Amino acid sequence: MDQNDTYEDKSDVIDNEIRKRYYKWHLHAIAWFDFDDVAQIMRAHIFKKWEHWDQSRPLEPWLNKVITNQMKNILRNHYSNFARPCLNCEYNQSKEPVAGQIAALCALTPSGLQCNECDLFAKWEKTKKSAYDIKMPLSLEFHAYTQNTSPEDHFDIGRATITLHNKMRSGLNSRHYFVYKMLFIDGISEEEVARILGYKSNEKGRKAGYKQIKNLKNQYKNIAKKIIQKEDIFYE
Numbered sequence: 001m002d003q004n005d006t007y008e009d010k011s012d013v014i015d016n017e018i019r020k021r022y023y024k025w026h027l028h029a030i031a032w033f034d035f036d037d038v039a040q041i042m043r044a045h046i047f048k049k050w051e052h053w054d055q056s057r058p059l060e061p062w063l064n065k066v067i068t069n070q071m072k073n074i075l076r077n078h079y080s081n082f083a084r085p086c087l088n089c090e091y092n093q094s095k096e097p098v099a100g101q102i103a104a105l106c107a108l109t110p111s112g113l114q115c116n117e118c119d120l121f122a123k124w125e126k127t128k129k130s131a132y133d134i135k136m137p138l139s140l141e142f143h144a145y146t147q148n149t150s151p152e153d154h155f156d157i158g159r160a161t162i163t164l165h166n167k168m169r170s171g172l173n174s175r176h177y178f179v180y181k182m183l184f185i186d187g188i189s190e191e192e193v194a195r196i197l198g199y200k201s202n203e204k205g206r207k208a209g210y211k212q213i214k215n216l217k218n219q220y221k222n223i224a225k226k227i228i229q230k231e232d233i234f235y236e
Contacts, residue, residue, distance in 0.1 A: 007050045010059060012217075017063045018042050021071060038074060045070050084129075085120040163233045164224060171223060180220050183213075 007014070018039050046066055053062050086092045086106065092114070093105040109117035116122035165185060169177050179197065182188040188196075194209025227233065 005055055005059075007047050013059055014043065014046055014063060017060060017067060021067060038071070041074060042067055042070050084114070084124050086114045086118075089120070091118075160233050164227060167227050167231070167233070168220070168224060171227070172220075176216075176220075179216055183217060184220065 021038075022035055046063065049066060053059065086104070089106075089108075091106050091108040093107050104114040105112055106114045106118065109115060111117060114121060116125050168180055172180060179193065182193045182196070183190070190209070190213045191207055194207065194213055197209065197212075199209025199212050
């Protein structure tokens with residue numbers, strides 16, 4: 001292993017590990033904070049901690065630990081610190097929302113409701129509720145209800161992939177599409193693609209064609225992003 005791997009060298013591995021967490025991010029109740037924001041925070045944190053990775057060890061386990069801890073921190077900072085105390089209280093008798101109604105019940109208060117009759121709730125209402133209301137424009141009590149009752153969008157990822165490949169073929173010249181096909185369709189390794197293209201390297205410790213292949217991949221990714229942003233390939 002190259003002992004001088006930089007963050008940029010491993011950017012594809014980092015992005016892949018972050019993408020694995022997409023379906024584990026369930027806090028969609030924060031309307032202005034989605035997984036793209038989470039991913040950006042993680043990338044910045046990994047970059048900041050990069051020097052702590054012992055490069056004699058595999059990268060993925062270290063990334064997994066950093067990403068997992070950071071997700072916990074994000075959840076704490078953007079939700080847990082401001083959530084009302086009832087959620088983890090032994091007297092909490094709340095039920096799942098039914099037909100859009102919230103059943104916020106409490107076995108401790110005289111009224112039987114989660115309210116400022118409870119000292120902990122009163123303290124939360126005085127010190128944290130305003131921050132909670134700002135950070136949670138959609139309440140978590142309604143979240144399960146809205147998720148279960150809102151129409152879902154379905155798309156065929158396989159078909160979308162084929163559509164993207166076809167559009168890339170139309171937009172690239174024959175040589176570029178030949179390289180694109182090897183890298184993203186045929187799954188040929190970067191080293192083998194570099195060998196086929198006749199790339200060489202004069203830098204000690206660098207694989208042949210390292211920079212050229214990296215630049216080509218970035219170029220193709222940027223073109224693909226523009227296609228996805230401009231055209232609705234997922235529903236064609």
